[in-house]
Amino acid sequence: MPLGDLLPEITLLVGAVIIVLFASFASHERQIWAAGLALAALALAAVFSLMQWQQPPALTFSGVWALDTAAVAAKLLILLTGAIAVALSPDWMRSDRRHGEYYALCLFTLLGVIMMASAHDSMELVVGILLSSTASYPLVAYHRGFKPALEAGMKYFLIGALTNSLLVIGVVLLFGLVGDTDYARTMEVLAASSDGAPLALSVAVACIVLGLTFKLAAFPGHAWMPDVAQGAPAPVAALLTVAPKIGAAVALARFVSLLPESQSWPLIVALIAVITMTLGNLAALKQTDVRRLLGWSSVSQSGYALMAVVVIGAEPQALGALLAFLAAYALANLAAFAVVTHLRGRTALPDYHGLGRTQPIATAVLILALLSLTGIPPLVGFFGKFLLFKVTIAGGYGWLAVIAAINTVLSLFYYLRVIAVMMFKPLEGEVHVLGRWSWLAMLVSVILLLVASLGAEGGLALMDAMRLAG
Amino acid sequence: MILTVAWVAPLLGAIALAAFPRWSETRARQWATAVAALSLLMLVIAWVGFDAAGPLFQHVDELRWVPSIGVAYRVGVDGIALAVATMSALLFVAAIIYPVNTLGQPRQYYAWMLFLQAMSLGVFLALDMLLFYVFFDLTLVGMFFLIGRWGHGTPDVSALKFFLYTFAGSLLLLLAIIGLYLSLDPYTFDMRVLIQQQPLAGSGLYAGLVFLALMLGFAIKTPLVPLHTWLPQAHVDAPGPVSAILAGVLLKMGTYGMIRLPFAMMQATFAKYSLIVGIVALVAILYGALVALGQSNLKRRIAYTSINHMGYTVLGIAVAAALFVDNPAARQLALTGATVEMIAHGLITGALFLICGSFWQRTGDYELDHYGGLAHQVPLLTGFTVLAAFASLGMPGLAGFVAEFQIFAGTFAIYPWLAVLAVLGILLTAALFLDMLRRLFFGELPSHLGQFSELKRAEWGVLGVLSLGILVIGIYPRFLLTLIEASSAILVGGR
Numbered sequence: 027m028p029l030g031d032l033l034p035e036i037t038l039l040v041g042a043v044i045i046v047l048f049a050s051f052a053s054h055e056r057q058i059w060a061a062g063l064a065l066a067a068l069a070l071a072a073v074f075s076l077m078q079w080q081q082p083p084a085l086t087f088s089g090v091w092a093l094d095t096a097a098v099a100a101k102l103l104i105l106l107t108g109a110i111a112v113a114l115s116p117d118w119m120r121s122d123r124r125h126g127e128y129y130a131l132c133l134f135t136l137l138g139v140i141m142m143a144s145a146h147d148s149m150e151l152v153v154g155i156l157l158s159s160t161a162s163y164p165l166v167a168y169h170r171g172f173k174p175a176l177e178a179g180m181k182y183f184l185i186g187a188l189t190n191s192l193l194v195i196g197v198v199l200l201f202g203l204v205g206d207t208d209y210a211r212t213m214e215v216l217a218a219s220s221d222g223a224p225l226a227l228s229v230a231v232a233c234i235v236l237g238l239t240f241k242l243a244a245f246p247g248h249a250w251m252p253d254v255a256q257g258a259p260a261p262v263a264a265l266l267t268v269a270p271k272i273g274a275a276v277a278l279a280r281f282v283s284l285l286p287e288s289q290s291w292p293l294i295v296a297l298i299a300v301i302t303m304t305l306g307n308l309a310a311l312k313q314t315d316v317r318r319l320l321g322w323s324s325v326s327q328s329g330y331a332l333m334a335v336v337v338i339g340a341e342p343q344a345l346g347a348l349l350a351f352l353a354a355y356a357l358a359n360l361a362a363f364a365v366v367t368h369l370r371g372r373t374a375l376p377d378y379h380g381l382g383r384t385q386p387i388a389t390a391v392l393i394l395a396l397l398s399l400t401g402i403p404p405l406v407g408f409f410g411k412f413l414l415f416k417v418t419i420a421g422g423y424g425w426l427a428v429i430a431a432i433n434t435v436l437s438l439f440y441y442l443r444v445i446a447v448m449m450f451k452p453l454e455g456e457v458h459v460l461g462r463w464s465w466l467a468m469l470v471s472v473i474l475l476l477v478a479s480l481g482a483e484g485g486l487a488l489m490d491a492m493r494l495a496g
Numbered sequence: 497m498i499l500t501v502a503w504v505a506p507l508l509g510a511i512a513l514a515a516f517p518r519w520s521e522t523r524a525r526q527w528a529t530a531v532a533a534l535s536l537l538m539l540v541i542a543w544v545g546f547d548a549a550g551p552l553f554q555h556v557d558e559l560r561w562v563p564s565i566g567v568a569y570r571v572g573v574d575g576i577a578l579a580v581a582t583m584s585a586l587l588f589v590a591a592i593i594y595p596v597n598t599l600g601q602p603r604q605y606y607a608w609m610l611f612l613q614a615m616s617l618g619v620f621l622a623l624d625m626l627l628f629y630v631f632f633d634l635t636l637v638g639m640f641f642l643i644g645r646w647g648h649g650t651p652d653v654s655a656l657k658f659f660l661y662t663f664a665g666s667l668l669l670l671l672a673i674i675g676l677y678l679s680l681d682p683y684t685f686d687m688r689v690l691i692q693q694q695p696l697a698g699s700g701l702y703a704g705l706v707f708l709a710l711m712l713g714f715a716i717k718t719p720l721v722p723l724h725t726w727l728p729q730a731h732v733d734a735p736g737p738v739s740a741i742l743a744g745v746l747l748k749m750g751t752y753g754m755i756r757l758p759f760a761m762m763q764a765t766f767a768k769y770s771l772i773v774g775i776v777a778l779v780a781i782l783y784g785a786l787v788a789l790g791q792s793n794l795k796r797r798i799a800y801t802s803i804n805h806m807g808y809t810v811l812g813i814a815v816a817a818a819l820f821v822d823n824p825a826a827r828q829l830a831l832t833g834a835t836v837e838m839i840a841h842g843l844i845t846g847a848l849f850l851i852c853g854s855f856w857q858r859t860g861d862y863e864l865d866h867y868g869g870l871a872h873q874v875p876l877l878t879g880f881t882v883l884a885a886f887a888s889l890g891m892p893g894l895a896g897f898v899a900e901f902q903i904f905a906g907t908f909a910i911y912p913w914l915a916v917l918a919v920l921g922i923l924l925t926a927a928l929f930l931d932m933l934r935r936l937f938f939g940e941l942p943s944h945l946g947q948f949s950e951l952k953r954a955e956w957g958v959l960g961v962l963s964l965g966i967l968v969i970g971i972y973p974r975f976l977l978t979l980i981e982a983s984s985a986i987l988v989g990g991r
Contacts, residue, residue, distance in 0.1 A: 403630035
């Protein structure tokens with residue numbers, strides 16, 4: 027067995043196990059060391075992933091596991107997301123009696139998400155989705171005494187249970203049709219069959235895509251996202267608005283690439299993209315709760331990301347555009363949630379009035395993050411969106427780009443509302459901040475955002491190297 | 497290098513203002529003035545060094561930026577860009593010196609002003625479409641904060657409306673830019689390549705869509721009727737100097753963009769639709785003048801005259817684009833006129849909005865009916881207002897006349913009936929300005945205006961310089977025309 031190919035994942039697994047053991051024996055004051063252990067595991071996993079970058083695209087473990095640039099890039103992004111979410115947590119969780127285990131759950135979630143991004147086999151995909159789901163349900167409801175958190179956790183769990191079972195049904199159907207779960211074999215069989223059993227295949231595809239929309243927070247599996255963003259602990263919200271989206275987007279890109287043209291999947295994905303971005307933006311317009319607003323904005327951003335999946339077969343650069351957009355989104359959204367966390371999770375819009383006067387740095391970070399999410403140049407979000415528009419137009423979906431542009435204007439409205447109250451309204455009440463860890467994490471996230479904006483060239487050169495194996 | 501210094505200096509100045517929290521109001525203003533003036537000086541040097549017989553784009557700087565998608569830092573100017581940029585820099589210096597209530601945040605105010613100056617100059621100097629778009633968008637950010645923070649009335653609503661409306665335009669622009677970009681092989685955003693290759697000539701629907709998106713994007717910014725509704729509110733609620741910048745500089749980005757992108761890069765397509773664009777411009781001319789006539793709010797009235805004047809500019813551009821008429825002289829005349837109109841409107845309307853700011857500083861009121869009989873009390877203010885108003889309505893010997901004369905002469909040669917109808921606009925403008933002057937300065941002085949004070953030194957100094965510019969262009973336009981004609985001749989294909 028080529029165990030070396032799984033070094034990053036094994037590192038995460040071992041790290042999580044060590045943390046669980048450590049947390050069972052350490053005293054409450056020492057539980058915070060688990061954060062350090064988690065960061066070390068993430069860093070080590072990142073190093074191992076970097077070592078995989080240079081290898082040619084390949085499949086390993088009898089073809090169920092992809093080792094290609096797309097998987098490695100997604101892995102690195104997911105690990106980075108995890109690192110920032112973990113760094114945001116110690117101050118937030120300090121008084122929680124189960125502080126240590128929290129980090130183990132974070133690592134398990136990340137492991138599941140990474141499996142989604144690398145899976146080259148439908149069973150493998152199921153395992154990844156289930157692992158990331160089960161590990162993140164308790165994270166959302168970690169504050170048991172807090173009603174909104176319980177509600178969010180329950181909603182997340184119920185929607186997850188429904189979509190995950192649909193996913194399994196879809197995978198089983200596909201297995202029945204093809205006789206194998208391996209992607210390479212699936213593609214061969216589907217391409218060879220002249221009639222392709224359209225109805226059964228369509229049902230299977232619909233179920234699998236539905237299962238993935240849950241992790242993507244795209245329509246129709248999106249309903250948990252605003253509640254989780256609002257009710258879950260803020261660092262968990264940062265993690266869950268970003269990481270699963272990256273894994274699911276890459277998984278979806280891999281999966282639709284297998285399908286024969288008779289399934290007309292680009293049109294279906296395009297429709298999902300349109301509905302997702304429009305719904306997310308329309309719902310965000312009326313929000314008076316910043317975290318909920320960020321949740322809905324995260325839904326709409328999934329819609330944009332799907333634009334790249336639509337043209338994944340038609341445009342060679344679509345995969346690069348997808349990952350560039352996801353990276354830009356991840357950096358901006360992490361920075362935004364880092365600010366929310368640093369401000370002790372303050373969430374109602376009126377609480378942000380006049381924040382610019384007492385918290386200039388946090389305000390500046392949030393403004394940069396929101397402008398990047400809108401896609402104002404020269405922030406990195408602009409390059410992400412620009413590439414999306416470019417591949418969509420070049421792939422013959424100009425109308426989709428127009429709809430996305432209209433949606434971007436819509437989104438500007440609610441992002442600006444937050445910016446406007448911070449800058450233009452008088453200050454109300456006192457502002458409390460969390461602590462040094464969250465301050466540092468916030469700073470790191472904004473520095474990453476700015477570096478990515480200025481170093482767009484380097485990033486884009488990497489994106490050109492994106493390939494799917496197989 | 498010189499152009500890079502011209503736009504980077506204000507940006508560094510803005511960063512310095514943000515970085516030194518202890519600077520007093522006077523210090524901040526002096527610093528901002530000095531930096532803005534340095535930027536103006538650089539452009540003047542570039543003007544002096546501009547070779548009218550040389551190539552289209554001069555003073556070009558080029559640096560790698562994102563070569564993998566064909567983006568580079570490219571700046572350079574032709575005569576049109578240089579003239580508009582220099583006017584903008586002058587107006588920024590004027591707006592920064594002009595006294596305004598900074599609501600206790602002078603550093604932030606001047607920092608945003610300098611930021612806006614850097615981005616605005618960037619728009620006029622960029623030779624790379626993506627860079628152009630970056631600057632174009634960032635001006636919105638600067639303006640948003642200036643109106644929202646230092647405006648009056650309901651500034652946050654106006655700022656939001658302004659940003660949303662014009663951002664919609666710039667996204668259309670982005671799509672069109674991508675459309676143009678994808679039509680080239682290899683992909684590049686270099687404007688010079690696009691102007692030279694005319695990639696979309698004769699490609700039917702695709703070219704039509706790209707053209708439509710470009711024109712809609714710029715029409716929102718210009719603004720052309722019926723896409724103008726963001727403008728009056730933004731103007732009324734913005735502080736005087738910011739209004740001057742909005743009218744004098746930001747509106748020019750729409751018409752300048754029309755010349756730079758669709759006019760220069762899609763000549764064949766523009767020619768096909770030039771009559772339609774001309775008719776839309778005519779509607780803007782008449783509608784803007786008529787609505788302005790109906791306003792009783794000083795600032796709103798001036799805001800609507802901007803729509804009217806930008807209509808003349810667009811008319812000139814549309815006429816110049818009528819490629820199928822074999823009359824390059826007339827087309828060149830119209831294009832030169834359109835550019836002079838941009839300069840003249842910048843100076844004249846800039847001055848008028850600064851004057852509005854002075855009224856607001858003194859009374860906090862824009863209602864024309866609440867004024868009257870000020871001519872005796874404030875002769876200087878009266879003098880400057882009369883001069884600017886007469887220039888705006890196209891009095892010979894002042895800047896507006898030079899511009900409008902050329903536009904009408906060019907139009908008459910190509911679309912005579914458009915010219916005949918558009919002249920009605922001048923008549924209406926005359927009526928509305930004379931009515932405005934009558935209501936402000938003549939008749940009986942209301943009792944509450946007894947304390948109304950004369951212009952301060954900073955105010956009349958600034959207005960004096962702007963008025964001098966208006967006079968010089970009106971009497972001796974040669975220095976400006978040489979510069980502009982050098983480029984308009986190449987653009988209409990005369991040289």
